[in-house]
Amino acid sequence: MSEKTTKRLIVGNWKMNPSSFKEAEKLFIEITKLISHIKKTDIIVCPPFLYIEKLKKLSRKIQLGAQDSFWENGGAYTGEVSSEMLYNTGIKYVILGHSERRQMGENNNFINKKIKGALASGLIPILCVGESERDLEHNYFNFVKTQLLECLNGISKNSISKVIIAYEPIWAISSTKDRKDAKPEDCKEMTIFIRKILSDKFGSESSRVKIIYGGSVNDKDAELFLKDGGINGLLPGKASLDPKKFSKIIEICETLNK
């Protein structure tokens, strides 16, 4: 399956926003109204855990995802939420290994266990990888390679097509101090590299893996990234909290899907 024939997806990562369910509901309903005509794009919203179950009842078109999950199904793990609990709530996707969680201490080994737990529970993991800077020696390629190989260690060839890879260069994310804009070419060279790593490790099955891009993507540059970034979709953070911007990004994707 090539990047052209794969149905594209737009995943909104709300991060730790908004601060009440009332606001979350308003935001979600506004998005729902604006995307009612969308048919060819998979739309996923990943709100904080607390809001998932209630939001799920408000739209059939928007699928819900979580921003993390734990690898064990139950037991003495204070504060954690298991993949199985999420699956039983009716959600399908989970973002794992986001750079903001890595900055809080999560490492590739933890993420690897979480991916295995998510797959075993029937969830689709969205594995985030990305470098904090682009050095002149191009060590950032090795950095992303290590993230991929360690996070996907022990995943079978049969399961790899169920994993989505999100390339999120930390230097381009909206919350990064002194951030810089990434260009579609930056994204494209990394997606080609990621595909090569996946192909070397998993063979032809890896061609079905979807790669999406996140890093301050908005309604102004979404089209360029989707057209020239070598990707199957986008993972906006900040822009997903603005119904007009988020729905515009989805609209752009839908037009390209035609």
Ligand code: 13P
């Ligand atoms: P921004 O779009 O706010 O830069 O966030 C990107 C991101 O981290 C999505 O997971």
